[in-house]
Amino acid sequence: MGYTMKVSEAVLTRRSMRAFKPDPVPRQIVEWIITTASRAASNGNLQPWKLHVAMGTARQRLSQAILAAIDAGEADTREYEVYPRAFTPEYDRRRKTVGKQLYTLLGVPRGDAAGMARQFRKNYEFFGAPVGMILCVDREMGDGQWIDCGIFLDQLMLLAREKGLHTCPQAAFSRYQRVVRRELGIPDEEVVICGLALGYADVGEVPNNLWTERVSLADFTRWHDR
Ligand SMILES: Cc1cc2nc3c(=O)[nH]c(=O)nc-3n(C[C@H](O)[C@H](O)[C@H](O)COP(=O)(O)O)c2cc1C
Numbered sequence: 772m773g774y775t776m777k778v779s780e781a782v783l784t785r786r787s788m789r790a791f792k793p794d795p796v797p798r799q800i801v802e803w804i805i806t807t808a809s810r811a812a813s814n815g816n817l818q819p820w821k822l823h824v825a826m827g828t829a830r831q832r833l834s835q836a837i838l839a840a841i842d843a844g845e846a847d848t849r850e851y852e853v854y855p856r857a858f859t860p861e862y863d864r865r866r867k868t869v870g871k872q873l874y875t876l877l878g879v880p881r882g883d884a885a886g887m888a889r890q891f892r893k894n895y896e897f898f899g900a901p902v903g904m905i906l907c908v909d910r911e912m913g914d915g916q917w918i919d920c921g922i923f924l925d926q927l928m929l930l931a932r933e934k935g936l937h938t939c940p941q942a943a944f945s946r947y948q949r950v951v952r953r954e955l956g957i958p959d960e961e962v963v964i965c966g967l968a969l970g971y972a973d974v975g976e977v978p979n980n981l982w983t984e985r986v987s988l989a990d991f992t993r994w995h996d997r
Pocket of ligand 1: 785894939940941943965981
């Protein structure tokens with residue numbers, strides 16, 4: 772079948788990219804990634820993921836609509852808790868570490884709210900990626916189906932690597948779910964889980980120098996063998 776990349780290579784080279792080249796991704800490749808990703812396991816084979824793919828002018832329109840809403844001070848409501856309501860010190864440390872790493876790279880000093888907001892806005896342009904995906908799930912689905920959607924999302928990201936593409940998953944889109952819904956005609960029955968930027972990463976760009984750390988196996992694994 773002409774595999775060109777080991778799974779481990781896809782896993783180890785996947786990281787969130789936050790600057791993309793404008794080069795378009797052929798639709799055929801996007802379709803291949805999505806179709807192949809849909810081989811994801813799902814409990815009861817429900818395949819509960821719903822995907823909205825915005826390209827070309829539709830992608831531009833979506834970005835413009837969200838940025839206009841932000842500029843107009845329109846508050847949207849997020850549909851679900853993208854983070855725990857309260858962070859334990861260890862999780863708080865992890866989240867702050869990655870934030871600090873990113874903003875240090877970008878030269879945005881601590882407390883520079885405007886600088887951070889400028890960077891955050893770029894989420895809504897899919898960091899310049901030509902393809903913007905919005906992942907949804909039917910509201911009536913149980914927690915279990917969100918696991919299935921997470922697996923599907925990861926398959927999209929890994930398969931993108933095989934085609935020389937990069938991604939960034941983006942919960943930021945759930946913050947502006949009403950605008951996303953309006954622009955893409957997403958029915959109320961679907962919950963907007965997140966966005967996914969897909970494109971050719973601009974590897975020379977500063978934010979793409981971010982290599983996030985991981986805790987060690989011993990920190991999250993307990994062996995039960997006797
Ligand atoms: C569900 C999900 C939502 C995310 N949302 C955002 C986001 O809105 N904006 C962003 O810049 N990164 C977002 N990220 C990327 C994470 O910050 C990133 O995965 C994490 O820091 C680990 O870095 P890595 O992906 O480069 O390995 C998200 C990741 C996941 C899995």
